[in-house]
Amino acid sequence: MSRITHIEITHHQLVLDPPFPASWDTRPRTHFPATVLRVHDDEGRTGIGSGDAMYGFSDYAHLFIGTDPLDLERHHAVLMNIEFHAGRPWPMDVALWDLAGKVRNEPVWRMLGGHTDRLRAYVSSGVHRPVEDMVRVAQQVVQAGFPALKVRFGRPRFEDDLAVVQAIHEAVGDRLELMVDCNQGWRMPWDTAQPWTLGHALVVARQLEQLGVYWMEEPLHRGDYEGLRALRKQVGIRVAGGEMTREPYEFRELLERDCLDVFQPDAVCSGGITGLAKVARAVAAQGRIFTPHTWGNGIGLMANLQLTAGTVGAPFIEWPLDAPEWSAERRDYMLTHPLRPDGQGWFHLPQTPGLGIELDEAALARTLSSAATFH
Numbered sequence: 161m162s163r164i165t166h167i168e169i170t171h172h173q174l175v176l177d178p179p180f181p182a183s184w185d186t187r188p189r190t191h192f193p194a195t196v197l198r199v200h201d202d203e204g205r206t207g208i209g210s211g212d213a214m215y216g217f218s219d220y221a222h223l224f225i226g227t228d229p230l231d232l233e234r235h236h237a238v239l240m241n242i243e244f245h246a247g248r249p250w251p252m253d254v255a256l257w258d259l260a261g262k263v264r265n266e267p268v269w270r271m272l273g274g275h276t277d278r279l280r281a282y283v284s285s286g287v288h289r290p291v292e293d294m295v296r297v298a299q300q301v302v303q304a305g306f307p308a309l310k311v312r313f314g315r316p317r318f319e320d321d322l323a324v325v326q327a328i329h330e331a332v333g334d335r336l337e338l339m340v341d342c343n344q345g346w347r348m349p350w351d352t353a354q355p356w357t358l359g360h361a362l363v364v365a366r367q368l369e370q371l372g373v374y375w376m377e378e379p380l381h382r383g384d385y386e387g388l389r390a391l392r393k394q395v396g397i398r399v400a401g402g403e404m405t406r407e408p409y410e411f412r413e414l415l416e417r418d419c420l421d422v423f424q425p426d427a428v429c430s431g432g433i434t435g436l437a438k439v440a441r442a443v444a445a446q447g448r449i450f451t452p453h454t455w456g457n458g459i460g461l462m463a464n465l466q467l468t469a470g471t472v473g474a475p476f477i478e479w480p481l482d483a484p485e486w487s488a489e490r491r492d493y494m495l496t497h498p499l500r501p502d503g504q505g506w507f508h509l510p511q512t513p514g515l516g517i518e519l520d521e522a523a524l525a526r527t528l529s530s531a532a533t534f535h
């Protein structure tokens with residue numbers, strides 16, 4: 161049995177020049193922060209996690225020192241308590257799975273059950289571009305072999321959002337599934353805009369349904385269970401959501417009240433791999449789709465790929481990519497090898513133990529802003 165000896169947390173900032181004008185953020189992003197967490201055991205192994213800033217975790221890191229890394233359910237119970245008191249500690253759960261995989265000499269997706277060894281990626285765009293540029297993006301996505309593309313709503317005029325979907329549908333509609341993210345579930349701290357009403361969501365949903373859109377994402381606030389349920393009753397298009405939903409009882413409510421067709425919690429934001437493996441199985445058992453939000457860095461993306469491949473699989477999984485502002489090199493700057501699918505959009509799960517990622521120490525040193533170690 162090995163023991164956890166110490167935990168390192170480092171904060172990094174990648175300068176984004178040109179900035180990334182994320183469509184869901186009213187402020188263009190000039191930096192891409194990352195927090196990298198490393199859990200070390202007394203046999204020289206290291207588990208890696210990332211995906212949340214981990215503010216508040218410092219007060220509780222000692223709760224893991226001296227414990228067996230394989231006690232994943234015990235660690236998860238402690239992390240659920242930490243989340244309640246201090247914020248989202250889920251990169252710790254991801255790092256523990258990476259370490260557990262290295263102890264067991266097994267990839268995480270196999271430890272979870274080995275549902276599939278590959279997942280098909282959909283390109284998740286992040287920038288509001290003019291219609292003709294969005295059509296060009298869609299054509300490039302088709303040429304790169306991807307089966308699906310997600311576009312973002314939220315331009316000042318709804319007609320301009322709709323024109324993008326219509327133009328892409330006309331240009332490549334028979335070769336590409338389209339998803340639309342309405343981004344009404346949550347807001348950045350400085351954005352005080354109200355979420356859409358059910359009435360507005362219905363108008364949008366009917367238009368998207370006519371255009372054959374595969375799913376409509378976050379059409380209402382994440383807590384508007386009655387609105388989501390009413391929307392699903394009145395339209396045929398799939399409704400997706402839950403990317404920032406945190407508590408197990410919230411997922412239970414969303415399932416029992418028939419609020420969503422597609423559940424999208426992210427292992428580095430909600431519940432970790434341990435918690436979401438249970439959510440994924442509950443969602444699949446009800447005949448719904450589980451396919452996580454993955455927008456963040458390559459470590460978080462990999463955590464979600466391992467989680468999904470290991471448990472229930474998914475028709476498509478989110479692949480954040482919208483170059484030049486959001487390239488694989490920017491997204492995965494902390495990794496020696498940016499994650500890439502094959503020429504048909506399939507991502508093949510690593511056969512190496514744990515998450516199967518390797519940190520680019522030089523890039524991490526260049527971008528380091530602060531570091532702390534807990535014994």
Ligand SMILES: [Mg+2]
Pocket residue numbers: 341343377378403453
């Ligand atoms: Mg989303």
